[in-house]
Amino acid sequence: MPSNRAAYQPGQKAPSLEVQDAPYTSAEADKIVVKNGAVAINPIDWLIQSRGDIMFTHLVYPFVLGSDVAGEVVEVGKNVTRFKVGDRVVGFTRGTDQKINDPAEGGFQLYTVLRPNLVSHIPEKVTYESAAVIPLGLATAAAGLFEDTELALDLPSEPAKPSNGKTLIVWGGSTSVGVNAIQLGVAAGYEVFTTGSPKNHGYLKSLGASQVFDYKSPTVTADMSKALKGKFTAGALSIGQGAAEKCMEILNKSNGNKFIAMASFPVPQKEPQSMIFFRTVIFFVSWMISFKVKGLFRGVKSNLLNAGMITNSGVAKAIFVDYLPKALAAGTFTPAPKTDVVGHGLEHIQNAFNTQKKGVSASKIVVTL
Structure with missing residues (x-):
């Protein structure tokens, strides 16, 4: 042994x-x-x-x-x-x-x-x-994009599916989840709009993103909303603190699926020095209530996700068994x-x-x- x-x-x-x-x-x-x-x-x-x-x-x-x-x-x-x-x-x-x-x-x-x-x-x-x-980035992206409780998009394939005319928003394209979500979205037939630092724009486009926006730009939500004019959105995958709020602003002005799959849990930017568990829970609950209420008035739905959602679901087979091995062998997945x-x-x-x-x-x- x-x-x-x-x-x-x-x-x-x-x-x-x-x-x-x-x-x-x-x-x-x-x-x-x-x-x-x-x-x-x-x-x-x-x-x-x-x-x-x-x-x-x-x-x-x-x-x-x-x-x-x-x-x-x-x-x-x-x-x-x-x-x-x-x-x-x-x-x-x-x-x-x-x-x-x-x-x-x-x-x-x-x-x-x-x-x-x-x-x-x-x-x-x-x-x-x-x-x-x-693995973890791919599993998290797959949960957000394909699970029925999240965006419930069409599954990816190799070769990639033809364009279905819908645009997916991936906020946080340079993250481990984002770079996988971009590739999965494209392989499933979606146009992908994403965000990242200017130094990473070329890299994100090489992974298949159609347009990349500077997430630090003061006009980023207006710029993306303008680019989405005349398009039908497939929803948004938000990654990183503040991403969900930005996605809500954009979806509020868009046509299509007004749903945000949230890959990042809201946590205090600075860890409390006392009663850490209690204060963290209070922050989380209050943020979620506030965000849900705002979404209710704007017609935007949302749900938190985690990679473990795919453990026993059909999404795991669709990604790790049916798609990824073929895409890696073909060189269409980086x-x-x-x-x-x-x-x-x-x-x-x-x-x-x-x-x-x-x-x-x-x-x-x-x-x-």
């Missing part, structure tokens, strides 16, 4: 990960085990570390975090037919899901247990470090955002957290293993 090691979050709000030996968990009948070649860092990882008393309170420590992995299949459950030992894959882990709550399914270790409906084959031309940036490798080995993951906290633009922090 292989020897496993993991970068554990040792306790609730413990300030640093601890690398130590970990159990090797064999594949159950409907799962696979992957030897990780690279893992990516997401804000949720260090948010759990720093705010574990508010978020994911169900976790039992020590725990293995990490959502994005890419590597080689080393074990296949008896009921799994899509994969074989030696396959190169990228996968979305679900260890922190409340119904799963299993460190064996966390990403920050040498061997991770994965669910096949959330795993895609990757071609030889795609490296593990470039593939590792995909692993995005760009990869920024900051180290090799589990010992570098905490430093990767710290690097990610400082902020990144159109890139994602990766550690190779």
Whole structure:
């Protein structure tokens, strides 16, 4: 049996990960085990570390975090037919899901247990470090675009579907969710309007965005509303603080689907110094009530989303099984955002957290293993 090691979050709000030996968990009948070649860092990882008393309170420590992995299949459950030992894959882990709550399914270790409906084959031309940036961003974008409780758009295909004449708004195109949403939207037949810093406009257009707007411009909502004249909107995916409010302004003046799928949860810009949980909850509830009331008067509906929504839904199969492997092989889907490798080995993951906290633009922090 292989020897496993993991970068554990040792306790609730413990300030640093601890690398130590970990159990090797064999594949159950409907799962696979992957030897990780690279893992990516997401804000949720260090948010759990720093705010574990508010978020994911169900976790039992020590725990293995990490959502994005890419590597080689080393074990296949008896009921799994899509994969074989030696396959190169990228996968979305679900260890922190409340119904799963299993460190064996966390990403920050040498061997991770994965669910096949959330795993895609990757071609030889795609490296593990470039593939590792995909899963969480892709899953979140897919939940917002395709789940019935969200925008419920047509599913993507390879080759891309012909234009359906509708325009999708992706606010926050340079984010990990945004770069995936742009590509999924285009593959599903939608024109995509998005936002980003001017330095990233060319990159976002290379991913398929039709028009890109500077989110810091004082006239950005007016500019996008003007560009939408005569068009039929498919709704909006809002990413980042303040994005939902901007999307509401635009949809209020547009024709079409007036629905916002919100990928970012409203939180205080500065963490309260006392009664943190209570004040955070009060802020969240009051913001949601206010936003819903404004939407009611403007005819704009909205809903919060999370990547876990696709875990057991048909969207997971549509994206990770039916679409992504074909699109990666054809070269019509670009692993995005760009990869920024900051180290090799589990010992570098905490430093990767710290690097990610400082902020990144159109890139994602990766550690190779």
